Amino acid sequence: MSDDHAHVQEFFTARAAEWDSKFPDDGPAYATAVADLGLRAGGRVLDAGCGTGRALAPLRAAVGPTGMVLGADLTPAMLAAAVAAGRDREGALLLADVAALPLRSECLDAVFAAGLIAHLPRPVENLREFARVVRPGGRLALFHPIGRAALAARQGRQITPEDLRAEPNLLALLSRSGWRMTSYVDEDARFLALAVRES
Secondary structure: OOOOHHHHHHHHHOOHHHHHHHOOOOHHHHHHHHHHHOOOOOOEEEEEOOOOOOOHHHHHHHHOOOOEEEEEEOOHHHHHHHHHOOHHHOOEEEEOOOOOOOOOOOOEEEEEEEOOHHHOOOHHHHHHHHHHHEEEEEEEEEEEOOOHHHHHHHOOOOOOOOOOOOHHHHHHHHHHOOEEEEEEEEEOOEEEEEEEEOO
16 A cells, blocks of 8 residues: 555545445454454553444443543544444544554553555554554454455455465564564454564
């Protein structure tokens, strides 16, 4: 994905209004991925690249009323769609670049990122930024509601060995970014890699 913020915003602005209707059946997959993240009541979590906020309700349910849920996205139209859907009631929405989060170091317990890794311009640096804002021992979930092969077929392309989400590539990428991968699932029905923030 381009490092040009204007290009990213243009791409997602054009799709924001129809985004949820394009993927109406993803809710259960999001809920399952959030459950696998292992959040606790009172926890503090960021949905990085939250888009229209489809993960915010399960994240709120996981941390409860005493927890903190943040959603950050670069595209105002996506955040507007989240507000229109009432998802701003589940957490605070931030217009922010996930490469430079306006958050204190080690202030979160976890980061949830759905469909984001392919859009990161500098994956090592960007994942290192997630590590900065998460406490040691905190967790990261890299999620997509369908697996790599199913997504490639939907987009009319082939998976290449350079795919960042391939297990050996992602393992190395996370390791270089301050994370230790603990789980990796790549099935037609979902993609989910879980990692723990190293000390």
